[in-house]
Amino acid sequence: MCIDEQLISSYLDGELCEPYKSQTEEHLSYCKACNARLEKLKKVSDLVKLSSPSDEVLSKGKDEVFALLEKKYLGQKKKHISFLRRKFEVTFPTMVTSAAAVVVIFVGGFVLFGSNSSQTNEIVPSFNLQAGQDNVRFVSNKEQGLDSYSLEEIMKYLDSKGYEVDISIKGLKPLEETSTEPTSLE
Amino acid sequence: MEIKSTDASDFKLVYDSSFTLLMRVSYHIVYNEDIAEELVQEAFERFYVKNMTFPSVDEAMFWLIRVTKNLALNHVRRHKRELNMVEKVKKMPGEASSNQDGSKQLIEQETIQAVRKAIESLPDNLKIVIKLKEYTDLDYKGIGKVLGISESNVKVRVFRARKKLEELLGKEDGYVY
Numbered sequence: 437m438c439i440d441e442q443l444i445s446s447y448l449d450g451e452l453c454e455p456y457k458s459q460t461e462e463h464l465s466y467c468k469a470c471n472a473r474l475e476k477l478k479k480v481s482d483l484v485k486l487s488s489p490s491d492e493v494l495s496k497g498k499d500e501v502f503a504l505l506e507k508k509y510l511g512q513k514k515k516h517i518s519f520l521r522r523k524f525e526v527t528f529p530t531m532v533t534s535a536a537a538v539v540v541i542f543v544g545g546f547v548l549f550g551s552n553s554s555q556t557n558e559i560v561p562s563f564n565l566q567a568g569q570d571n572v573r574f575v576s577n578k579e580q581g582l583d584s585y586s587l588e589e590i591m592k593y594l595d596s597k598g599y600e601v602d603i604s605i606k607g608l609k610p611l612e613e614t615s616t617e618p619t620s621l622e
Numbered sequence: 623m624e625i626k627s628t629d630a631s632d633f634k635l636v637y638d639s640s641f642t643l644l645m646r647v648s649y650h651i652v653y654n655e656d657i658a659e660e661l662v663q664e665a666f667e668r669f670y671v672k673n674m675t676f677p678s679v680d681e682a683m684f685w686l687i688r689v690t691k692n693l694a695l696n697h698v699r700r701h702k703r704e705l706n707m708v709e710k711v712k713k714m715p716g717e718a719s720s721n722q723d724g725s726k727q728l729i730e731q732e733t734i735q736a737v738r739k740a741i742e743s744l745p746d747n748l749k750i751v752i753k754l755k756e757y758t759d760l761d762y763k764g765i766g767k768v769l770g771i772s773e774s775n776v777k778v779r780v781f782r783a784r785k786k787l788e789e790l791l792g793k794e795d796g797y798v799y
Binding site for chain 2: 441445483495497
């Protein structure tokens with residue numbers, strides 16, 4: 437029985453591994469038909485290989501192309517492109533965003549840290565909310581709190597000012613009246 | 623040895639070991655030396671610009687072959703009409719003798735044309751495999767890596783392509799054999 441022709445093709449390429457290689461060789465040593473097949477395949481292969489320009493022709497531009505590539509890429513590595521000469525490319529959305537950012541920072545800067553009240557008045561007349569000596573008035577400088585007055589005094593004071601006062605007393609346990617009375621003034 | 627595509631000495635090493643091979647791959651797809659050279663140059667430019675690292679020179683070469691092959695195939699697809707014109711001009715008697723060299727004198731111009739025609743009539747998947755097999759020094763494994771197919775698949779395709787070529791060249795004209 438003859439061997440598969442595909443094996444012959446692989447044998448021709450020297451790609452057969454060992455058990456098959458020697459078996460094929462052995463078969464080829466006596467089988468004329470298979471030898472003829474091998475010859476045919478070899479002829480086709482050689483024909484294809486030969487119908488190519490020689491390596492000298494194909495590689496005549498080798499140095500030229502390398503010089504070009506070297507100039508374009510490899511040489512450039514040492515040359516550092518200075519910051520100012522570098523090309524900047526900005527896309528449209530980026531431009532819009534940065535413009536908006538500038539406006540926000542500009543306005544925000546004025547609102548937060550800008551200037552005294554008179555300057556604010558000049559720039560934005562209706563926007564004068566700055567606290568200063570002229571628009572803040574001290575109502576009281578007594579150090580006492582509300583609890584230094586008795587309830588009666590507070591009531592009297594509020595009454596004289598014309599407030600209507602409603603006092604309600606809340607307790608969790610109605611029988612213990614000794615606890616301090618929580619009051620709410622309205 | 624690790625290969626870095628932007629390293630000058632690595633680049634030179636890969637360039638020297640693969641330029642001719644890439645030219646062969648490229649030439650046998652576009653069949654024009656100048657265009658082939660342009661495409662190989664383009665492949666090396668991409669190699670540099672991509673700034674890649676390969677485990678070995680061979681791996682870098684496989685990458686380059688793959689890129690060159692794709693560039694060439696794209697070129698052919700895009701410029702089919704122009705290339706047909708070029709072929710026609712080349713076949714005119716006056717032009718044919720101008721690009722002869724050593725190997726072409728050994729084998730007749732007519733035979734080259736016949737072989738080329740036979741190869742180009744193969745289906746695409748066989749065509750590229752047989753080209754890589756016969757025009758580069760790659761083994762089945764290497765071809766498989768370039769094309770992303772298995773070694774045994776390469777083996778089968780090489781065989782099928784050879785059988786078809788045998789058939790095409792055998793019946794077409796007696797002078798081949």
